[in-house]
Amino acid sequence: MILLAANTSSIGSEVWMAVVTCFAAIFTQNILLSYFLGMCSFISVSREVKTAVGLGAAVVFVMTATTILNWMAYWWVLVPLNLEFYKYILFIIIIAAFVQLIEMIIDRYSPALYQNLGIFLPLITVNCAILGAVLWMVIREYSLIVTVGFGFGSGVGWMMAIVAMAGIRQRIDESKIPAGLRGPGITLIIAGIMALAFVGFTGVLQ
Amino acid sequence: MMGFIFSVLLLSGIAAGLALILVISEKVIQNYGSCKITLNKGKKELTVEGGKPLLTTLKEQKIFLPSACGGRGTCGVCKCRVLEGAGTLLPTETPYMNDKERKEGIRLACQVKVRNDMEIEIPAFLFAIQQYQAKLAAVEDLTYDMKRFRFELLEPDRMDFIAGQYVQITCPAYKKGVDEVSRAYSIASDPQDNHFVELIVRRVPNGICTTWMFDYLKAGQSVQLTGPYGEFRMSDAQAPMIFIAGGSGMAPFVSILHQMRHAGSTRKADYFFGGNSVRDLCLGQQMAEFEKAIPSFKFNPVVARPQPEDNWSGQAGLVTEAVKRQYSDLSGHEGYLCGSPGMIDASIKVLVGLGMPQDKVYYDKFA
Numbered sequence: 001m002i003l004l005a006a007n008t009s010s011i012g013s014e015v016w017m018a019v020v021t022c023f024a025a026i027f028t029q030n031i032l033l034s035y036f037l038g039m040c041s042f043i044s045v046s047r048e049v050k051t052a053v054g055l056g057a058a059v060v061f062v063m064t065a066t067t068i069l070n071w072m073a074y075w076w077v078l079v080p081l082n083l084e085f086y087k088y089i090l091f092i093i094i095i096a097a098f099v100q101l102i103e104m105i106i107d108r109y110s111p112a113l114y115q116n117l118g119i120f121l122p123l124i125t126v127n128c129a130i131l132g133a134v135l136w137m138v139i140r141e142y143s144l145i146v147t148v149g150f151g152f153g154s155g156v157g158w159m160m161a162i163v164a165m166a167g168i169r170q171r172i173d174e175s176k177i178p179a180g181l182r183g184p185g186i187t188l189i190i191a192g193i194m195a196l197a198f199v200g201f202t203g204v205l206q
Numbered sequence: 207m208m209g210f211i212f213s214v215l216l217l218s219g220i221a222a223g224l225a226l227i228l229v230i231s232e233k234v235i236q237n238y239g240s241c242k243i244t245l246n247k248g249k250k251e252l253t254v255e256g257g258k259p260l261l262t263t264l265k266e267q268k269i270f271l272p273s274a275c276g277g278r279g280t281c282g283v284c285k286c287r288v289l290e291g292a293g294t295l296l297p298t299e300t301p302y303m304n305d306k307e308r309k310e311g312i313r314l315a316c317q318v319k320v321r322n323d324m325e326i327e328i329p330a331f332l333f334a335i336q337q338y339q340a341k342l343a344a345v346e347d348l349t350y351d352m353k354r355f356r357f358e359l360l361e362p363d364r365m366d367f368i369a370g371q372y373v374q375i376t377c378p379a380y381k382k383g384v385d386e387v388s389r390a391y392s393i394a395s396d397p398q399d400n401h402f403v404e405l406i407v408r409r410v411p412n413g414i415c416t417t418w419m420f421d422y423l424k425a426g427q428s429v430q431l432t433g434p435y436g437e438f439r440m441s442d443a444q445a446p447m448i449f450i451a452g453g454s455g456m457a458p459f460v461s462i463l464h465q466m467r468h469a470g471s472t473r474k475a476d477y478f479f480g481g482n483s484v485r486d487l488c489l490g491q492q493m494a495e496f497e498k499a500i501p502s503f504k505f506n507p508v509v510a511r512p513q514p515e516d517n518w519s520g521q522a523g524l525v526t527e528a529v530k531r532q533y534s535d536l537s538g539h540e541g542y543l544c545g546s547p548g549m550i551d552a553s554i555k556v557l558v559g560l561g562m563p564q565d566k567v568y569y570d571k572f573a
Binding site: 077081083086089090093094097100101104105107108111112115119 | 213216217220221224225227228231232235236238293294296297321
């Protein structure tokens, strides 16, 4: 795309870049279906659309927020001090602390939201998709604005995949599946077919 | 070297700082302050620290909701009705609730957190449950394998119970290899004679608690009782009643008969007592006294297998057959059963078969 190649110094093109990165993170480089990150909760919590939406929303929120926080920690603290090799430890600590704090706040001030979203937060602390997105953001050297788009897009992409999977699994609930394939087995096969479908987006963005 | 130390210190500092933020925010955010719990429409009001599950909060206030799993949300026993202040039903509670319970606001006390002022409803008998220090006052042999134990209550010295309720007795570790256990026994004494509690116990071969009570427990020895528990009791209706119980299942009925005698009740009550043989029959004397004091009460001992040498002139066969012989239509009656699960299930079948509505059969199953 022309705009991708253009000079990204002005704010306007930064924002456009963020939108493009967001779109790419959802479709062409879906964190779950292209990179297979965050598979364990994807398989275990995709039985019902309702819970999948809750978990997905929690992932969107945590992913957006932690990529931003970790961007700050990396570029403002680790890079100036030449301590980039600490990034793995620091990222994990920040993600864990942030999720804990958010869980506490939601539990206290919005019991309704807590029931729909909060109970999934502990599951997300150790979700590799979160750490994966943070590391991509560092490796690809995104700017802060682009990072917002990337974090949000990765979350939405993950949510879309798990909600679609839950929808499919609800439909095949009554189907006769060979005994050995029931549960995780058929889920992995479906995930593979979905991933194949997503390959179709390749080339939309360069 | 300095750089290495600095970097370690920096990382530890960041981790410690984040931990500090979490600890402080937990203190600030998770502080719910004191909450007011109103029980049974103002019968009792508690002021408690918020933030903990309702079950634990009530326990700290000496209100013991029954719970089998200890608050992990796996048994569904700690149900109580929350009228206000619990929020919507949690996903962890839904598997234990039917539609009626959902509508009535029944919740699992171990899952509901006290966050604000609450209004709840619990069975009234739970208020009265206390721990009692008692001492064995007397033991009386009833049959070859049944005894009546009379306990004097010391601290507190009176127990207000409703005829039909039970107590739990704590059986200590009386010999090597036996742990402390508690067992439930129905109260078999006069509710007005509330300084004492009598239990009718049948010896269970190799039973932990009955062996202790029969062979180890001596008059004057102190024991620990908790109670009164249970909702088995006479209904407020005036419908004629059928009692069915054998052996130590007799206990709650002795208590109920005391209550009827005090009240001068004229409610019809037919007691079918089932025994395997004549030597299983007991308390004939006391039953005869009740028959005299309560004209509407009748005691029918039934012996399953009378031996020729017993000279048994009363009814023979199964107790359920005796009921069938005497009644053809029980649609207006109420049934009261106490005993083993097998005997109760068989009796329910017969009573319902004779037209008694299922919800008019009250029972206390020995688990």
